[in-house]
Amino acid sequence: MSTENITTLDVSYILNGRQSTIGQSTSMSSHGITRSDLRKWRLSEKNKVELFGVFCLGILIYLSWQLMYGVTPTYLLYFCQVFVLTGAALGAFIATHISLSLAPHCTPAHIMIIQYIFFQINSLIGAYFLRKLERDSAKCQQSQENFLLNQLKIRANSQYGRDFEFDTIKSVAEFRERHPLTDYSHYAKYIERVADGESDIVIPGFPSRLGISSGTTGKPKQIAISKERNVAFLFKIMPMVFHFVKVQYTPALSPLQKKCLLYVHTEPLKSPGGLSICPTTMLSLPDILNRIQFSTPPAGMRLTNERCALYIHALFALRDRCLGNLGTIFCSTMFTFFKVLESDWPKLVNDLRHGQIAKDLRLESSVRGSLEAELQAEPERADEVEKEFLKGFDGIALRLWPHLQGIFAISSGAMVVYARRLKDKYTKGLPILSSVYSSTEGTVAMLYDVKGLDSKYIMLPSDVFCEFIPVENGHENQPQTLLAEEVTVGQCYELALTTVDALYRYRMGDVVRIAGFHNKTPLLEFQYRTGEVLNVRSEKTPEASVAGAITATLDQWQGLTLVDFTATESPLYEEAMDIKDWSSCGYYMIFIELEEPYATFGKDLKQRDKFAADLEANLRLKAQRYNHYRNINAIAPIRLIFLQPGAVDELRQYILDRSSATVQQLKLPHKLRKTEWIRLLCNRELIQ
Template identity: 45%
Template sequence: MFAQGKLLLLGCMCLMLVVFPLWTIDAWRLSWPAFIVWVCALICTSTITFILFHVSFLIAPKYDDAKLLICRYLFMNIMEWVGAFYQKRQEFDSIHCMETQQRFLMKTLSEMAKTAYGRDHGFAKMTSVSDFRTSHPLTTYAHYRPYVERVAQGEENVVLPGKPSRIALTSGTTGRRKLIIASKKRQSVFLFKLGTVVSRVLRKRYDPGQSLLQTVCLLYIHTEPKMSEGGIPMGPISMIQIPDLLFRITFSTPPAGMRLTNERHAMYVHLLFGLRDPTLKYISAFFAPTTYSFFSLLEDEWRDLVDDIDQGKINVHLDIDADARAALESELVPDPERAAELTKEFQKGFVGIAIRIWPRMRYMLGISSGASVVYAKRLQATYTRGIPLISSTYNASEGTIGTLYGEDHQYIVVPGDLFYEFIPIEHSEEDQPDTLLADEVKEGQTYELAITNMDGLYRYRLGDVIKVTKFHNNAPILDFQYRSGELLNLKGEKTTEVNLRSAIVDSLAGSGKVLVDYSCVESVLYDDALGHSDLRNRVYYVIFAELDDDDDSTGELNVDELTSQVDTQLQADAAGYAHQRKRDAIGRLKLVIVKPGSFQFLRAHILANTACASATQMKIPKKLLKAEWIQLLVNRNIEND
């Protein structure tokens, strides 16, 4: 408020500088050079006056200084203009979808023709989409591994001209860590093209009166990048690397808080700086469980948080680095008035707390599909009642597949940034099935996606299964269904069936046990099936495993010891899981040994109760989503005897 008062005063002074010359100078008597200088000075002063007055009256965080408010105002206005331009371009691309697709593909092949990969695959000879689809096979990550390893070792012009800006770490359906090339161009497209378009869509749909000066509470936990042998930064695709000024312009948490690597510490700091700002625009997280953890921590720690806001400090029991603490506390100012407001609301209870403490918030961002659905429902029923949770983009490490269109979880393709091919789901088991293009797919049909991106992936089988729900002009609208081969992904770690099976089998090998079958479930669904309502503990994985019926020693099995072995082995096999375990975002898995014949019993139950199930084609699901299936295996736990 003080900063805006200062800007209002400066605006009044500038207004005087505009009015006084108009009143005292007879411009028509000036020479042409002097007249031009006078007009330019008048325009500049008038523009500055308008900006100062506008900023001083907009809704803004009261603790941001005047310089930051001006920088935010100018930056956000530029982003608005950029977003308007690209939104019109997106509409044009949707009308001319296939022409845009062809233009993107031909430009990409031309730019990559002189790379090692382009020479090996004859890009220079490809002159049409048909040439490309005929000459280049559908691919999986194994096809690119030798090239990416050369990039990681520092070789230039392998899959991109020069070197990439980053190598994104992920895990794929092969069970091995994947290294995905990420260029500066792709990062710029996401931040300044797709991001600005989505921002305009969200504002127009949910919050037309949104102020340009409001900030976002991003629930971000930092990962320190590693360096490849060739000196290229390596880290998750979600890792944010932007100047401190952009952190300050965009987010409620100061830069020092955006670099915390411990989930609990980062969440506490995000809460502290978010709570002191009643004008918060929205809360954003990659996954709904993160948002639930955020509000659960608020319910548990609100007294300490209110005390910190009251005194302008950070709780001494929060074990964060001394330099980070000093940097953060330098940004805090005692605010007894806000502390009293918050205390009053918290004492009323936590149902609908978000809208009560952030009355200007109209939506939140976060993925709410899959197992996250349970968290999203709990959020809507409790903490965030009245505020929709929106998934604004359809993202993968390999690229942004689509941007929000219409209802939540409906995404329009971006034909100018990816080349799409669609494999009919009935042919997805084939190695080289025929594909359809964007103008050949049908509404209501399900397909496996294959993409060509700007960073060296060509006809790449993403593993995502989508449904085409409708068209906007000539561009398909996609609804994500599931990811083939992927089991567990509550924290973005993407643990696969191969990872999990390998960890169980390798652990059992040392004990002489033989695995008959297994299935798994996220703890949120496990607890939900058991009727547990408290989701505030760390999430973890539950594995139901059946051992060989001939093994008489099953009853003597040390389940706790075996659980530790499986957990350790899974960390060795799955880099994403190991990363989340190391930073305490995921708890140790729970191993449940079930009675002999349990999975045959489950199979019979599914066949008897699922009309579409086929006895010749049905496989035991490796990821359980239905409460009745989970409960069935819980009841057959050998420890229940």
């Protein structure tokens, strides 16, 4: 192609919204029109929306004049005119609001309009259900009873319902008296029949799919996910959470801003009966819903490799200066995302500058083609983000995306370590919000309040029936339970759920603290999983206490940055390491990985011993029962292993390769249960 003249193809390329990289400084000599002139003539997507608004306004004025001064039409024609008049008024209003709203330059005009309408409808639905939650919370126990009896009535004709005579149960008291507390083994034979293709086993008909748990705190479980749960989550709980978060925490969010969702897709398996088996977090949305919500195009939301997916999410997020939110399931994935930015930013800047995707990124050719078709060269934005990267990564999130409103990810339990690292470095100034308290077994509560990294959730009284087992009775097979209005503020309880997914009085393994009440409905703070406690003398030290002790110790030792930690009890450690002479007094073995361990602990054993002593002292302050057993010498002092850099990632990958957990589901266990996990970390001890 000539470098002196712009051909018809070049002009078409520009006018169609793609910037040509050929002959950028040349002109059309016959007309004296430069390329920069043509770029000025090109309509932006917002200009197109504004033209749509002018068109609607014209129709509005014309029809208004007709209705006021024109010939009186027939009733049918009059109705049609009023209908069109209303639509034109609405179109003019929407176009005006869009033209004044913050929006990414890369969103097509028709997507902007759909996104705006979706945002407003979502907010209206959410406001309605929030008002309903307020009413339900004032009569919590009545709402709980209504939910329970309705579920028993719906499930009465299932095989499970017939086995337990649901049709004869008429009250909460009768249900608690006749139905035992359960764990997963109670349902195994029923789920096996569902998986084999039998209908009406635990719910009427077939479930929508079998949800599979991560299995990182025990054997993976399969739960029959009902259509009722899917509908309630999409059309009730999520709009409710969306509206609440917008009003309370992100009031400046524009209807046209998008979220970068750090999603890694999982291809579902099939049960013998043909049901899909997949995590409940698996997205299966129409492309249009992806486009109006997320910064990554639909093809990027179907990537199954974590590294590739995070790179693509980063690339499309970087082109959007107006990004509204960053979201994922766990803070560990969010932290990995920022590490990808830190390590791959030169490639990302280059791709952004040239409108391409790095050749060494492993993508199928069709996927690469689809994604690159969504890109265009953006040298100005590339220069802007490169300048911020060169300044370093402290507070990088708000420097890259100045309109960012928040980080959405679970920050409690095992994730608190990653949440602190995010707030200390990458996401300074941004709230980290965990909007729902949910698991494979069911959605328990929604966000009520956030203070730092501590989240309070309000129980959803008309969506799940909750019973509370005092933690001191948790060792019993069938302990007495309390109802929602009977719990005591400040006390900890193990949860037992009855859900829409045919789980009844199910001990899910979560321990929560009652943080207060809203009206008559309890507010919950997640504490730990029952399987994550360290226990050598019935002291039951939760992971939160260990994490708090490590954090307190690091605060005393300036300049140390925690990567992650995990722990185990001495009997399992000694078995894993084939130690014949077992210790007569149990102890905790704690594994810690630091970012730069060699500088402080490389060869200085005294420093290691001092750190271990400080950690021991802090753990005794954090865990009362542990301190009691230490005082009477029934438990020996902790033993500490510092890990080589990369050891935690190696364990994480080892677990992923040998389990059904997906990348997004996996939570690094903070209690090691398997001897091979322990041996792997012991073999990665920091060399003395």
